[in-house]
Amino acid sequence: MESIVKKNFLSELQAIDWDFVGENTSHAGVGLHWYPARFVPQIPSNLIGYFSEKGDTVLDPFCGCGTTLLESFRLDRKPIGIDINPVAILITKAKLTNISIEQIKSFTAKTTSSIAQKLLTKGDITLRAVPNLEENSRWYHPETLAELASIYSVILDLDDNSPEKIIGKCCFSAILNRVCSQDRHFGWICDGVHPSELKYKKASEAFNEKLVQFTNFVGYFRQSLKATEPRVTSYGDIDIHQADSRALAKFVGDNKVDLVITSPPYLSVTDYNKSSRLTMLWFGPDKWEELKQSEIGARFKRARKGSLEDYIEDSRKYMTEFHRVLNNEKYLCMIIGQSSSHPAYVELLLNITQEIGFDRIQNIRRNISVKRRRLFPRVQTEEIIILRKRE
Numbered sequence: 001m002e003s004i005v006k007k008n009f010l011s012e013l014q015a016i017d018w019d020f021v022g023e024n025t026s027h028a029g030v031g032l033h034w035y036p037a038r039f040v041p042q043i044p045s046n047l048i049g050y051f052s053e054k055g056d057t058v059l060d061p062f063c064g065c066g067t068t069l070l071e072s073f074r075l076d077r078k079p080i081g082i083d084i085n086p087v088a089i090l091i092t093k094a095k096l097t098n099i100s101i102e103q104i105k106s107f108t109a110k111t112t113s114s115i116a117q118k119l120l121t122k123g124d125i126t127l128r129a130v131p132n133l134e135e136n137s138r139w140y141h142p143e144t145l146a147e148l149a150s151i152y153s154v155i156l157d158l159d160d161n162s163p164e165k166i167i168g169k170c171c172f173s174a175i176l177n178r179v180c181s182q183d184r185h186f187g188w189i190c191d192g193v194h195p196s197e198l199k200y201k202k203a204s205e206a207f208n209e210k211l212v213q214f215t216n217f218v219g220y221f222r223q224s225l226k227a228t229e230p231r232v233t234s235y236g237d238i239d240i241h242q243a244d245s246r247a248l249a250k251f252v253g254d255n256k257v258d259l260v261i262t263s264p265p266y267l268s269v270t271d272y273n274k275s276s277r278l279t280m281l282w283f284g285p286d287k288w289e290e291l292k293q294s295e296i297g298a299r300f301k302r303a304r305k306g307s308l309e310d311y312i313e314d315s316r317k318y319m320t321e322f323h324r325v326l327n328n329e330k331y332l333c334m335i336i337g338q339s340s341s342h343p344a345y346v347e348l349l350l351n352i353t354q355e356i357g358f359d360r361i362q363n364i365r366r367n368i369s370v371k372r373r374r375l376f377p378r379v380q381t382e383e384i385i386i387l388r389k390r391e
């Protein structure tokens with residue numbers, strides 16, 4: 001898709017059906033690891049096509065599970081991704097790991113057989129190696145935990161920073177919610193509600209299935225690269241950082257970015273770090289409390305006095321950063337959900353963008369999928385807001 005920024009893009013943008021119901025997303029690794037409020041890949045891919053050229057740098061400073069980065073890479077742009085949540089960074093890195101189909105198939109076969117071997121010789125499985133054992137024991141049946149311990153030890157033995165280790169960690173993290181005994185939806189895990197009864201779930205089977213799913217994704221993604229022939233970025237050149245988007249200076253210089261596409265955390269809708277609590281129990285980090293506090297708009301802060309004011313102040317900080325890193329007359333596309341508790345907050349954010357130095361070009365409203373509406377009933381629609389940096 002070539003850029004048509006200078007042509008009649010406004011009417012074309014309005015003509016797109018932004019709900020994208022039923023479109024194929026197999027190349028985007030959508031179901032590899034659950035993540036709250038992720039993009040439909042067609043949103044960034046269309047925006048990238050309209051508002052940037054091949055070779056341009058595209059930043060997503062709230063990159064979540066990496067949807068914008070995958071689409072930017074595929075469409076021959078240079079992606080940069082930032083997120084405060086280490087699990088978001090793990091998923092994004094895993095999806096963009098440079099691994100061939102042969103390599104991942106051989107890794108899947110070897111790992112599956114080492115885990116089976118460990119499970120046969122049960123004496124090798126030591127729960128003492130499980131980090132946060134007491135807390136982990138409250139989420140999983142002892143046999144499930146023993147299986148998880150054996151998978152974990154196989155992953156720990158892999159070379160640090162090898163593609164296999166990143167993918168192994170991501171697949172392990174991806175099954176934790178599914179094999180824990182809390183059968184209610186993710187909100188219960190997020191809020192730390194332990195299951196009342198521990199039920200055995202087959203962790204090794206779930207992990208093997210996840211590896212196969214990952215292998216299929218690598219195949220689809222590689223196939224989609226053949227169609228778009230990206231040349232400007234190789235896997236090794238992709239910038240992905242765990243950081244706070246209110247302070248980007250260490251990672252992105254002034255006027256270095258040609259397009260920002262992002263969906264900032266909505267106000268009081270979800271808790272990203274708390275949603276990842278089961279992964280954090282295995283892979284850290286130690287400073288989890290600090291991370292939770294740095295999360296913008298987190299739901300757990302909703303009853304605090306001044307939560308709206310804090311959110312607006314945080315938004316001013318990150319938008320000032322977006323303005324600094326963007327080239328003149330380049331675009332900022334933000335996807336923001338409506339909130340029933342603070343119906344006017346999107347308008348407040350837009351006022352800030354104008355004060356900072358963006359012109360408002362267009363708003364497009366889209367419906368959120370039925371599945372997501374069930375999980376987040378207070379957010380039924382979201383706005384795609386197109387802004388341009390004033391010269």
Ligand SMILES: C[S@@+](CC[C@H](N)C(=O)[O-])C[C@H]1O[C@@H](n2cnc3c(N)ncnc32)[C@H](O)[C@@H]1O
Nearest residue numbers: 038039062064065067084085244245272295296
């Ligand atoms: C709406 S989600 C983005 C989802 C993403 N578009 C995707 O497709 O997965 C918002 C993200 O903002 C991140 N976040 C919250 N506070 C942050 C901060 N201070 N700095 C950087 N990222 C933050 C959350 O961890 C979450 O991943």
